Amino acid sequence: MRILILGAGGIGGYFGGRLASSGADIRFLVRPSRAEVLARDGLVVRSPLGDLHTPVTTLTAATAPVDAVLLACKAYDLTEAMEAVAPAIGPSTVILPLLNGVRQLDMLDARFGRKHVLGGLCHIGVTVNPAGQILHLNTLQRLVFGARSADQADAVERLFEAIQPGGFDLALSPAIVQDMWEKFTFLATYAGMTTLMRAPIGAIMAADDGEAIMREMLDECLATATAGGYPPRPDAMAQMTSSLTERGSAGTASMFRDMARNGRTEHEHVIGDMLARARKAGVPAPLLRLSLANMQAYEAQRSGTAAG
Template sequence: MRILVVGAGATGGAFGTLLQEAGRDVTYLVRPRKQEVLSRDGLRFVSPTGDRTHAVKTITGPDASGAFDLILVTVKATAFDGVVGEIGAFAGPGTSIIPILNGMAHVERLEHLYPGQVLGGLARIVATLDGDVVRQQTTLTSLTVGGLNGNPVPGEVAQALDVPTIAFSVVDAIVGALWEKWAFIAAAGIVNCLFRAPVGRILDAGGEPRILEAIHETEAVAAAAGHPVSDAGHAQAVGLLTEPGSAFTSSLYRDLSAGLPSEAEHILGDLARRARDLNVPTPLLDLTLIQIRASPQP
């Protein structure tokens, strides 16, 4: 299959490299500056398994490439609006589109634009972009895909993504899995952004009851939306966010602390809007949003 990876950041660069190393036909849709860097230097990927640089194929907009068989949307929510309108130039009637972002608004928007062609995608990887170098901190590399609205995952898509270096799986309840991850990421964002500290320091300051309240709030929204968090998912959230001495911080908090564009509205703002529609009280979520929105933005 011809695979288009939208974005060559931490997630796109990591998964794109692993797919390319497995012999898949991968092209990146990037901005002109990024194309210049990649054309000159290649894409460098540093992971626990090695440090390598590959020559890659790139495009910056509609050209003679035609439709791709599979499109992986790997940009952050802050860049999603800028690329969603460009995807159509590369999507034919048989193209499958898998967005790999946090939250749900992007899935619904793509499904509206490309009904029946969008699949749910859930990635687990710890990677960052260091300049133009993609660095993966741990060996965790998984990708879970599932159909939406009863549509199956095409066999050729599953075959293309099932490579030895990625723990790949197809599930039926992908929407529930996406909501479960969203509930955790939102709870972590509330905890770190509201108290402006890593988990261990918040616990030392007596914050455990508030951490548990944040988890309860986000999981209550998920449950009211018809996607209750599993017992295992709840236990994992509590374990990660109440571990004594933990240096854990959410990516949302790290972006805000660094003065970078953040996914606050996509992760927290959208969840708060849904909570209001569902009549679910979320006082800690609301306070966190006020603090973020009142702070100077990049």
């Protein structure tokens, strides 16, 4: 199965590198500067589960259809990414997006047609160091995907068989959109609060009203998810509540870490989209509103569009 991976950063590089080293037919669609690094050094992963150093095949432009496209870009690059992969989308190509949130499904459906677009998510902690090496920060390496309609079932099974040799934790989900909404609900709360408070979970819990405010933010996201038809299941609800209120936790969302290094963030795709859905459903969301304004002010200052 011919698989094109857009991006060789943390997520695309980690999963794609594992697949390439297993002998899968993988090509990375990357910018010329990244292609130069990969041609010179190969793809390097530093992981507590075992390091990886493998040569990979790269493209700087897609030219022909493939069987599957794995999108591993940041949400703010999605419009550009869709144009980049368009030549690779044939009549039977499936697209597996591994982005945060759920807005990407609507965007990809509108661009390529719903029949091409699967649901997917991953749980992994990765970053890229200045040398271009991928650093795996923990032992999580889970990739979950599934069909969004019955006519995708055969393609999903073929893709599962093709990427199973990668050696990471792989699962097919019969309810992938529900899974994505549960992660979205957690992440909007997690990112919203850690960026708003400029602090990890444990520090927020140490504040007098920290837990109460965290739970209020979660309630806004839960009400929005429920209004959209995706209330979290009991196990997911218990897990996200435990993580968001863990005393002493050093946990921060990747959005907070992007913010700490003065980088671009996915705030519009995560916090902004959750707020937009809350407003459409008539759900009061004062903390989401405050959190989004905080991130928009940060972006204005970071990008130089605000005085000072």
